[in-house]
Amino acid sequence: MSNISIPADAVRILRNAVHTEIGQDAYEIQSVSETGQGDANPEQYAGPLKRFDAHRALLDAIGWRKPDSDEPVQIDAERHRAVLVSTLERRLAVERDLAHESDPSLKGADRQRQTAEGYARTIEGFLRTLYGHTS
Amino acid sequence: VSDTITIPSDALPFVRMGAHDLIGDAAEAISTVNDAVGREDHPERYQAPFAWLARVRALLDAIGWRASETAEVTVSLVDHGTALCETVDNMLSISINALQEAKASEREKAERRVRVLLDFGSVLDGAYVLRSRNDPRVRALHKSAAELLS
Numbered sequence: 001m002s003n004i005s006i007p008a009d010a011v012r013i014l015r016n017a018v019h020t021e022i023g024q025d026a027y028e029i030q031s032v033s034e035t036g037q038g039d040a041n042p043e044q045y046a047g048p049l050k051r052f053d054a055h056r057a058l059l060d061a062i063g064w065r066k067p068d069s070d071e072p073v074q075i076d077a078e079r080h081r082a083v084l085v086s087t088l089e090r091r092l093a094v095e096r097d098l099a100h101e102s103d104p105s106l107k108g109a110d111r112q113r114q115t116a117e118g119y120a121r122t123i124e125g126f127l128r129t130l131y132g133h134t135s
Numbered sequence: 136v137s138d139t140i141t142i143p144s145d146a147l148p149f150v151r152m153g154a155h156d157l158i159g160d161a162a163e164a165i166s167t168v169n170d171a172v173g174r175e176d177h178p179e180r181y182q183a184p185f186a187w188l189a190r191v192r193a194l195l196d197a198i199g200w201r202a203s204e205t206a207e208v209t210v211s212l213v214d215h216g217t218a219l220c221e222t223v224d225n226m227l228s229i230s231i232n233a234l235q236e237a238k239a240s241e242r243e244k245a246e247r248r249v250r251v252l253l254d255f256g257s258v259l260d261g262a263y264v265l266r267s268r269n270d271p272r273v274r275a276l277h278k279s280a281a282e283l284l285s
Contacts, residue, residue: 064178079255
């Protein structure tokens with residue numbers, strides 16, 4: 001087993017991102033159910049259920065609850081690397097959108113942009129580590 | 136009292152449809168927790184909908200996810216009794232509504248579905264000791280099904 005350490009500032013962003021991913025997984029499972037064709041095409045559940053299980057396992061590893069202050073977390077890189085990368089890449093895209101699309105005339109826009117840029121830098125830094133990490 | 140129950144071939148497709156419907160309800164319950172403020176402060180709120188989704192998935196693993204000509208299936212009541220009761224009650228409720236709204240041309244098919252589920256629900260009542268015979272919700276469901284069929 002090869003462990004990887006997630007820095008404290010990345011853990012906080014990651015936890016929030018994985019919670020969001022679980023919501024998306026649940027939405028996709030519900031969408032398949034609502035087609036009323038789940039029993040004809042049960043393979044349509046496979047993707048969202050697999051991602052749901054992977055996201056749950058990642059939250060089991062990093063902790064579901066937001067602590068008073070985050071600490072670095074060690075996780076099994078081999079087991080969680082793929083879901084870690086996909087989750088962070090999606091969140092990075094969101095943060096970049098927020099950084100570039102915030103309307104400067106709106107109240108709090110500057111703060112939102114700065115926060116998004118900071119989160120994006122943190123994610124980019126950790127993703128570089130992940131891309132270079134061979135499990 | 137047996138530890139297992141056999142879902143007859145006429146009821147199996149309706150049980151499977153009910154389970155596919157419930158999996159969506161369980162996922163929606165997860166979304167509700169996920170959308171609420173404080174999900175990272177109160178992750179314990181996920182426990183009930185996660186357990187619900189796991190129960191329905193396990194039932195579908197046992198009875199088969201895909202509609203087919205599968206004959207009767209025997210499942211463990213210990214492992215699947217709760218999900219089976221939830222599924223049959225849910226599907227009976229849906230089927231009663233469908234029968235009430237059925238056009239004359241659809242009535243026979245809708246009646247058959249209610250009858251099959253009512254019959255299997257009665258077997259389930261007799262076999263599954265944890266299913267309360269005094270559950271007013273289940274009793275009301277069975278009563279309205281029987282009235283519609285009389």
